[in-house]
Amino acid sequence: MSQKFKLAVIQMKISESKVDSVHKAIENVAYMADKGANMVVLPEMFNCPYETYRFPAYAEAEGGDTYQRLSKIAKEKKVYLVAGSVPEVEADRIYNTTYIFGPSGDLIGKHRKMHLFEIDIVNGQYFREAETLTAGKSVTVVDTEFGKIGVAICFDVRFPELARLMAQQGAEMLIYPAAFNMTTGPAHWELLFRSRAIDQQVFTVGCAPARDYESNYISYGNSIIVNPWGEVIGRLNDEEGYLFGEIDLSEVSQIRAQLPLNQSIRDDVYELKTILKED
């Protein structure tokens, strides 16, 4: 099995119009697929401004219009699509959800953000996703023809336990649709993506909305790809654009053979396990 593939990360501005944002996302996916991408990633909340009060109004059930259009473009262009995230409604609950489609357009996985973003900086950034969202409970790892990929969302990257669980399930790349802000982005963004890559000896990917000073929540941008040695192999600035990564997942086993961290894990002293497995 070849573990080589071309990864495209799309950094786009999100507009107030869901129709426009979805249209733009689909056009970008098609463009990157035509350029040879095998897997395309979209940003967190790409069809909805990142504001808690908006999530209920923009939310759709699984299988809704946004879902259908994403599935269709994945099938038409024969790409894996890690479809950013969208507000998803089920019963009376709303989740921050990533759908993952295979090249046949079928849903191959779904992640509901497990750690809800909570911040209250004195005289600064405030955000509480829990005002309108419910947290997911499942660890998400999908099978692709190139290898296993773990998917989680933004604030999830701050929790090394989740990255470890994805790696334990065989993930060799961790993809996080994300939207850090102008307070946490400069301080933590690159450090976190490099740390998770080094901890687990995996590729990490962060895909963010482009910065928009007109919006109430200003995304840091800086979409990023890091290799299993912890090196940044691709990074954007704040503007709209694409990252195109030539990925070879066999680098994961090469790094692990030379620096075998897994052999030194003290599972006689400590243990990490999931308690709940389903949403």
Ligand SMILES: NC(=O)CC(=O)C(=O)O
């Ligand atoms: N948007 C997030 O979930 C998280 C974030 O912005 C941060 O951790 O900073």
